[in-house]
Amino acid sequence: MKIDVEVKNVTKKFGEVIAVDNISFTVEKGQFFSLLGPSGCGKTTTLRMICGFETPTEGEIFIDGKPMTNVPPYKRPTNLVFQNLALFPHMNVYDNIAFGLRIKKVPEPEIQKRVKEMLELVRLPGYEKRKISQLSxxxxxxxxxxxxxxxxxxxxxxxxxxxxxxxxxxxxxxxELKRIKREVGTTFIYVTHDQGEALTMSDKIAVMNKGKIVQMGTPLEIYERPNSKFVADFIGGTNFFEGRYRDGVVEVDKLGKIIVAPGQRISKKTVLISVKPEKISIGKKLRKLDNVFDGKITESFYQGKSVTYKVLLENDSLLTVVAPTTGVEFIFKIGERVKIGWNKRDARVIE
Ligand SMILES: Nc1ncnc2c1ncn2[C@@H]1O[C@H](COP(=O)(O)OP(=O)(O)OP(=O)(O)O)[C@@H](O)[C@H]1O
Ligand SMILES: [Mg+2]
Known part of the structure; x- marks a missing residue:
């Protein structure tokens, strides 16, 4: 695979504020790469440095192998869709799309052809004359x-x-975006704070927090094997148990032993176990699960496809459980006693 964009040890400071703190990543040609993280973690700043609207304080950015340090934005092979869109409200659809081509002095017949192609790509043929205010x-x-x-x-x-x-x-x-991406084959770098979007669309995700990249990997790796409490929590509200690890078992105060999957590198004695809400089974009786505990329902939310329960365990921790509604004829009521459980391979140990 050819590397298209390389961000190498890049830091960006605005006075005292460190917006981006020594990040490095590479994006391959044709890849859908996402930067995912909470508000203020440095996502926009990173994009603006790639397209040249900001200059890194330290480090370097390469596109197609060439250093970009002295290349102005309009000479870079990049284009940015802004956070707030920034369409020209006084121009119609045609002129909005044609704007960049006119600056580049592309002949008008060619512009017409390309605008038509673009409108077909997004399934809005014939929209040339519409005003921006007339669009949804x-x-x-x-x-x-x-x-x-x-x-x-x-x-x-x-x-x-x-x-x-x-x-x-x-x-x-x-x-729609995934389809467009497939049809044009362009490399996409996508910024979002929505984990669902990032998981659905990306080939690779970099999770950012406070200016740093804290984990990078495929959506499956990030979701199933988060490397920290922050990622586990950010990527899909998870349940945590804290305990002491020894020989494949984590001892949790006032709750008991939790069996964990072998093969995870664990060096510390105090660890966190992360169990996603949808990996927990709930019922009056639960058989053949590695870990089963007693609990009491404190809340239930019916959501059509699933029911979300809050379950109070004996150690006073409140667990979130998402149960599918397939084959279910009733939902548990508040106050009802239930058993909850999961298999060891469905939980993750985080140090
Ligand atoms: N021009 C600037 N001057 C000073 N500080 C800035 C400037 N631009 C960004 N920052 C600060 O840098 C940090 C990162 O900002 P950035 O816009 O990259 O975040 P973001 O991840 O895109 O957030 P959001 O999801 O809210 O858009 C923030 O603390 C922000 O206040
Ligand atoms: Mg932003």
Whole structure:
């Protein structure tokens, strides 16, 4: 695989603020790479350095093997879809998409052809004359994306492009973006604070916190094998148990022994076990599970596809359990006593 973008030991300071703190990563050609992290962790700053709107305080960025330090934004093979879209409200759809091409003095017939292609790509053929104010939120989003794609950048940078959309539209746009990505083959660097989006779309995810990359890997690696409490928690609200590890068993105060899967490198004695809500079974009787505990339902939320329960355990910890509704004819009531449990391979030990 060819490397398209390399960020090497890059730090960005704004006065006293360290927005990005010595990060390194590489993005391969044609990859869908996501930067995922909470507000203020340095995602936008990283994108702005890649496309040249900010200069790193330290470190270097390479695109297609070439150092970018002295290359201005308009000479870089990148394009950015901004966090707040920034379509020109006084121009129609055609002029918005054509804008970048006109600056590059592309002949008008060629522009016409390319705008038409772009509108077909986002399934909005015939929208040329529409005003921006006559578009829905999702349509604006699509126009913003093709306005950045029409220049045929080697790398497209997207800064939370689905931010202002409602949940249903976001889900549709996620599917749409993946399709666009497949059709154009461009390298995508995608910024989001939404773990669901990052997991669904990415080939590779870098999780950021306070300016640093704290874990990098495929969506499956990040979700199933988080390397820290922060990642485990951020990527999908998980349950934690703290205890002392010895010979494949973690002893948790007032609860008892939790059997953990072998083969995890554990050196510390005090560890955290992370168990995702959807990996926990709940019932009146539970058989054939490695770990089973008694609990009491304190809350239940019916959500159609699943039920989310809060279960109080004997050590006073409150567990979140998400149970599918397949084959279920009732839901447990508040106050009801239940058993909860999971298999050792469905939990993760974090030091
Ligand atoms: N021009 C600037 N001057 C001073 N501080 C800045 C500047 N730009 C960003 N920062 C600070 O750098 C940090 C990282 O900001 P950045 O915009 O990269 O975060 P982000 O991860 O994109 O957050 P969000 O998800 O809210 O968009 C923040 O603490 C921010 O306040
Ligand atoms: Mg941002």
């Amino acid at each position: 939120g999702g349509e604006k989003q699509r126009i913003a994306i093709v306005r950045a794609l029409v220049n045929r950048p080697a790398v497209l940078l997207l800064d939370e492009p689905l931010g202002p959309l409602d949940l249903k539209l976001r889900e549709e746009m996620v599917v």
